[in-house]
Amino acid sequence: MSRVLDLAGTHLPATLARGERFVRLVGDTPGILDLDDGRIQFGDKQWPIQIVGTTDTEAHAWVWAWADGQPFPEELTITARALRDMGKRELLPEFGEAIWHLDDIQPYVVAAIARGWGLADVLYRVPIDHRAIYVLMSDVTLPAPKAHELANALTTAIAMVPIDHRRATVDLMADARIPTTGVDEVVLATVPPSGPDGKPESVTITFTPQGKIADVGVVIV
Template structure:
């Protein structure tokens, strides 16, 4: 599977996890303890981590954590990125198996969102001088996004990246537990709580309008 198809399939649900994580962490400072295998946010939040990789803003490249042999990273923190490498080998997704490549091909955010969609874990981008560390958090509460936030997430996704809107919306709504009917020029979706969403597309397949009704809480 191409990386672009994999990204379109998983970006919606992965972005929903990032929105929920941002709500949880807020403005807390972060730190990582590699020997303990954990990340701390503020004085009250601590989660086990799995390392994903690093962006270098010096040469504009991505390096998978499993390929960063010079840093002596703890093997226990490389299980997730090793699993992604194996998944990439099976699916034929070179971005998950090539040890390093230019960020123009796929940057840390896109890679981390794909990883989130495949593994069910949110990620964190930790900036440092000259680059950024990407890692995934374990044990963060997870679940479907609230119906009232579905349109917000979809809007954020299609504004951030040039993507096939129908493919993204259909995958996201289905993954979130909505019953979806593809009616050609629009998607009609119903949530188990009775909420409905109608998405109308233009002649180029781009989202033109949202409609529907969200049930009150």
């Protein structure tokens, strides 16, 4: 399995789960991007950002934030440029080449790796006409995870890219700070209550002999 898929297995499910938790925090409020101030605002809440890159549906392209011609201040592309340098150092063209056709790269996947590698809290996509800007947010206090969010994130991630299912499961739970138990054929996690009136939930992931997820079950403990 390639280094990029290893990184995706570690960071994509966690990024998807964090995205669901963020939606619970801000609701349906759209994000308003302020590039001059380096922040994004949701109602009365705002956070500092780093910019990963952009998509353009007319050009059918992904462009990293550090690419020539991108209109972003250098201080907002620190994480993207660090990932670029890692890509060049470790011979990962996905991170070291500025522009990619959308048939050859999945923007959310590489942006999710940037979130995890850059230790940001949340990845958010800001649509603007035929373009979209992928931004990272820091200093976000997310609500506690819910079992169904973790299950949805895991199954969505494995549908997007061919990652190691068991490792992705364990890494997702570790990101949510939920310990796991089990053997090669099963991983069990108990998710604490997400609120004062909530109840613990059990997430059970079973695997085929080939290491693929066979079933994901969520029950109230």
